[in-house]
Amino acid sequence: MAGSNAVDKAARYQQRMQRQKQVVDAAIARAGQEKGLLLILTGNGKGKSSSAFGMAARALGHSMRVGVAQFIKGRSDTGEEVFFRQHAEVTWHVLGEGFTWDTQNLEHDSETARKGWSIVQTMLRDAAYDLVIIDELTYPLKFGWLDMELVLNDLRQRPLMQHVVITGRGAPDLLCEAADTVTEMRDIKHAFRSGITAQKGIDL
Amino acid sequence: MAGSNAVDKAARYQQRMQRQKQVVDAAIARAGQEKGLLLILTGNGKGKSSSAFGMAARALGHSMRVGVAQFIKGRSDTGEEVFFRQHAEVTWHVLGEGFTWDTQNLEHDSETARKGWSIVQTMLRDAAYDLVIIDELTYPLKFGWLDMELVLNDLRQRPLMQHVVITGRGAPDLLCEAADTVTEMRDIKHAFRSGITAQKGIDL
Numbered sequence: 001m002a003g004s005n006a007v008d009k010a011a012r013y014q015q016r017m018q019r020q021k022q023v024v025d026a027a028i029a030r031a032g033q034e035k036g037l038l039l040i041l042t043g044n045g046k047g048k049s050s051s052a053f054g055m056a057a058r059a060l061g062h063s064m065r066v067g068v069a070q071f072i073k074g075r076s077d078t079g080e081e082v083f084f085r086q087h088a089e090v091t092w093h094v095l096g097e098g099f100t101w102d103t104q105n106l107e108h109d110s111e112t113a114r115k116g117w118s119i120v121q122t123m124l125r126d127a128a129y130d131l132v133i134i135d136e137l138t139y140p141l142k143f144g145w146l147d148m149e150l151v152l153n154d155l156r157q158r159p160l161m162q163h164v165v166i167t168g169r170g171a172p173d174l175l176c177e178a179a180d181t182v183t184e185m186r187d188i189k190h191a192f193r194s195g196i197t198a199q200k201g202i203d204l
Numbered sequence: 205m206a207g208s209n210a211v212d213k214a215a216r217y218q219q220r221m222q223r224q225k226q227v228v229d230a231a232i233a234r235a236g237q238e239k240g241l242l243l244i245l246t247g248n249g250k251g252k253s254s255s256a257f258g259m260a261a262r263a264l265g266h267s268m269r270v271g272v273a274q275f276i277k278g279r280s281d282t283g284e285e286v287f288f289r290q291h292a293e294v295t296w297h298v299l300g301e302g303f304t305w306d307t308q309n310l311e312h313d314s315e316t317a318r319k320g321w322s323i324v325q326t327m328l329r330d331a332a333y334d335l336v337i338i339d340e341l342t343y344p345l346k347f348g349w350l351d352m353e354l355v356l357n358d359l360r361q362r363p364l365m366q367h368v369v370i371t372g373r374g375a376p377d378l379l380c381e382a383a384d385t386v387t388e389m390r391d392i393k394h395a396f397r398s399g400i401t402a403q404k405g406i407d408l
Contacts, residue, residue, distance in 0.1 A: 039406065041251055045387035051250075051255035053258035058257070058405050058408065080258065105218075179393060183390065183391060185387050185388070186390055191385045199240075200263075
């Protein structure tokens with residue numbers, strides 16, 4: 001009996017693996033179009049920006065050129081910035097100098113955001129950039145510092161093969177509608193809340 | 205009236221920003237403990253592995269040493285692997301050679317997984333690794349190729365300051381219970397389903 005159970009188990013296992021392979025093969029067959037993608041990484045969970053920077057690493061492995069624009073974070077001591085600035089194929093802009101929620105002035109913040117966007121525009125108009133990461137763009141949009149139509153228009157008119165990754169909580173619906181891929185990072189359990197400080201190499 | 209509306213708007217904006225700052229400050233004050241974290245990146249959405257590799261970049265920016273172990277993926281042409289193998293501070297192991305769902309043999313897959321885990325163990329016992337990424341570990345666990353108790357035990361006994369990031373769909377409950385941080389990547393919209401092929405620098 002034990003032997004026959006083992007045979008059954010192996011057979012069920014093989015069936016399950018075959019079904020899984022069929023599903024994957026069918027999806028690959030359907031997918032055949034090549035174009036630059038617009039990806040949104042949103043939600044309250046960890047991993048939005050780090051996922052974007054992982055794609056930067058992936059792109060660099062394919063000898064692609066990467067542009068990064070970070071809104072909000074005026075700091076320049078993050079591990080990712082130190083690391084990627086060492087790579088000639090990466091252009092890195094910190095655009096949020098002076099606006100975080102410590103800056104309580106709408107006009108000033110709007111002007112900072114608009115100046116920042118003009119730098120993003122130069123990358124969205126330059127086909128030399130294979131991948132453009134716009135980190136934490138959702139905040140300037142949410143707070144009304146940037147005009148959504150302007151942003152959508154620049155994204156639409158970018159070079160055909162250019163990938164763009166946008167990160168930040170609460171991505172506006174209009175932005176998600178324009179995107180090819182939207183992932184929500186959901187915070188199931190978070191170390192920060194349970195009294196553990198932000199950690200180098202993980203959060204910073 | 206228009207002027208007074210603008211004043212109201214600015215005042216409401218300032219109030220909102222002040223509330224947001226209070227929330228952030230309080231969270232920072234609560235958080236004060238330093239230790240190596242166990243992070244799980246799970247869910248069906250894009251960005252689990254790329255997020256782990258973004259943390260690798262972040263860690264390298266802090267001159268930390270990174271170990272990567274990839275289960276399942278027997279391929280060696282991914283952008284992330286090409287890129288990170290160029291960096292001396294990174295040790296990269298592909299452990300899934302020969303098991304994907306193309307391999308329809310339970311015993312063979314289990315043995316491959318156990319051999320792979322023994323390599324992960326060497327990193328989990330070596331405090332020289334500041335960050336260990338175990339990519340797509342959930343599959344060997346889900347398919348019963350690896351013993352959960354063995355895995356949990358090795359994770360528990362790792363060096364105090366070592367961070368571990370585990371990725372993969374359907375992370376088992378026992379693993380999530382052991383983790384400090386669990387993020388679920390939810391697939392809200394996916395380019396692959398709408399007929400666009402996997403793209404270099406984004407998916408590969």
